[in-house]
Amino acid sequence: AAGVIQSPRHLIKEKRETATLKCYPIPRHDTVYWYQQGPGQDPQFLISFYEKMQSDKGSIPDRFSAQQFSDYHSELNMSSLELGDSALYFCASSSNRGNTEAFFGQGTRLTVV
Amino acid sequence: GESVGLHLPTLSVQEGDNSIINCAYSNSASDYFIWYKQESGKGPQFIIDIRSNMDKRQGQRVTVLLNKTVKHLSLQIAATQPGDSAVYFCAENPPWRGGADGLTFGKGTHLIIQP
Numbered sequence: 285a286a287g288v289i290q291s292p293r294h295l296i297k298e299k300r301e302t303a304t305l306k307c308y309p310i311p312r313h314d315t316v317y318w319y320q321q322g323p324g325q326d327p328q329f330l331i332s333f334y335e336k337m338q339s340d341k342g343s344i345p346d347r348f349s350a351q352q353f354s355d356y357h358s359e360l361n362m363s364s365l366e367l368g369d370s371a372l373y374f375c376a377s378s379s380n381r382g383n384t385e386a387f388f389g390q391g392t393r394l395t396v397v
Numbered sequence: 398g399e400s401v402g403l404h405l406p407t408l409s410v411q412e413g414d415n416s417i418i419n420c421a422y423s424n425s426a427s428d429y430f431i432w433y434k435q436e437s438g439k440g441p442q443f444i445i446d447i448r449s450n451m452d453k454r455q456g457q458r459v460t461v462l463l464n465k466t467v468k469h470l471s472l473q474i475a476a477t478q479p480g481d482s483a484v485y486f487c488a489e490n491p492p493w494r495g496g497a498d499g500l501t502f503g504k505g506t507h508l509i510i511q512p
Contacts, residue, residue, distance in 0.1 A: 317498065327502045329501075339498060340499050376440070385443050387443065388433075389440050
């Protein structure tokens with residue numbers, strides 16, 4: 285069965301650079317969630333989208349922005365990268381915003397040097 | 398602030414034994430709880446969920462128990478197998494958030510299965 289696809293899997297950036305992470309949800313899923321997981325930490329909710337509109341917002345820095353496109357894929361844009369942004373970034377999708385079961389992707393490991 | 402926390406960071410059990418992973422939550426308004434399993438290098442995988450109007454829910458080899466009086470959640474895994482080795486997170490949501498929006502994750506328990 286198709287799963288949530290994230291790209292790239294690994295990314296190395298320098299401080300103050302920008303990065304774009306992509307998420308392709310499971311087919312027919314219309315809700316996307318972004319989470320950040322620091323080393324040895326629990327996942328922290330960043331932001332979510334339902335039907336291409338932002339539905340909820342968590343601890344996402346102002347330097348980050350995200351959007352969901354007409355094909356339901358989502359992109360997380362990160363600017364002025366800081367060393368502390370180094371983390372695993374997970375995307376999850378569900379079939380509608382009220383659906384409790386969200387499926388997570390494999391994550392993008394971002395390293396800022 | 399309020400958070401979801403786990404009592405033990407590491408739990409070691411013998412293969413074939415039952416394991417119990419505990420979770421304490423402090424947001425009394427939370428009405429939805431999920432257990433996730435995260436294997437090394439992978440994203441969290443949904444195991445089982447429970448709403449606050451229930452105190453027990455069973456899945457395949459797993460049972461979640463919810464005690465709202467003491468704000469305690471547990472995950473029981475029957476007849477543990479080597480493939481159960483992973484970090485287990487509990488997560489919670491208050492009623493004003495929909496579905497899997499803005500889940501608050503606990504700190505994780507590393508379950509180690511010994512042969």
